Amino acid sequence: MPGTSPDYAARLREAGLRPTRQRVALARLLFEGGHRHVTAEGLHADVRATRLPVSLATVYNALNQFRDAGLLREVVVAPGRSYFDTNTGHHHHFFVEPDGELHDFASDKVTIAGLPAPPKGTRLARVDVIVRVRR
Amino acid sequence: MPGTSPDYAARLREAGLRPTRQRVALARLLFEGGHRHVTAEGLHADVRATRLPVSLATVYNALNQFRDAGLLREVVVAPGRSYFDTNTGHHHHFFVEPDGELHDFASDKVTIAGLPAPPKGTRLARVDVIVRVRR
């Protein structure tokens, strides 16, 4: 399948980010294969397993930059830990406790009707549905 | 209105918690008046304003114990900060960014239809809807 291999350097450049060794390695881990929900610590472990030395600070920097550039979305489900989501489309989550696993489900599966109007002086930004489940 | 004044000591005892000075003061702040969404720091400031010295560790202990006893619910909306909610009934939230304010709305206002079945081996625990709005 020639021409299918994604060019992460180009993708980063389009997002206004220099394609450094570290960022390209992180982008590959994040965007090749299916959608992922990662923590900074988890991604750091993954990238170090590729034998490329990348500091934890760089992982945090990259995750925040990728999020700001719209390449990732941040998901808040549990106190004291941020998840970053490679699926930036509209969707919702199952959160499995106590494992801390996240699973997507398409937002067009669900119908949310009758949402009250936003408080005075505010505009709707996003609706997050978190379905908490237990083993 | 005699007999209406809530007996926080009794309420704590029923929850299996000794009604200490600190816990009674915190319960009063939390449960008198309408529903509240507090952070540990915020509640600590409130209780210290009553001139009763209470350490921050005790506030954290009490919030966690109240939550475990079902007197409070923990709400996760923003990375790195926990909110505790005196409204333990079914309801959902507006989250106003960047202020960090939470507002309740009744869950029977909203209809959520077509939720996918929980992942294999898990049981539904709760559905949280967070409507993020911006000024």
Add this chain to the structure above:
DNA sequence: AAGTAGTTTAGAACAATTCTAAAATCTGCA
């Protein structure tokens, strides 16, 4: 190749929360 701006990094710093172990307080029972 050189210059410059942007990036990475180790380590320090920070913020939220939890832990430790000693002092204080609550409770049930003399």
Add this chain to the structure above:
DNA sequence: TGCAGATTTTAGAATTGTTCTAAACTACTT
């Protein structure tokens, strides 16, 4: 009312997740 034992509070240290600092390094431009 006084004690004894169990629980709670507390100051301060520790831990965790994350951000900052400033020096070394690297990518892009010329």
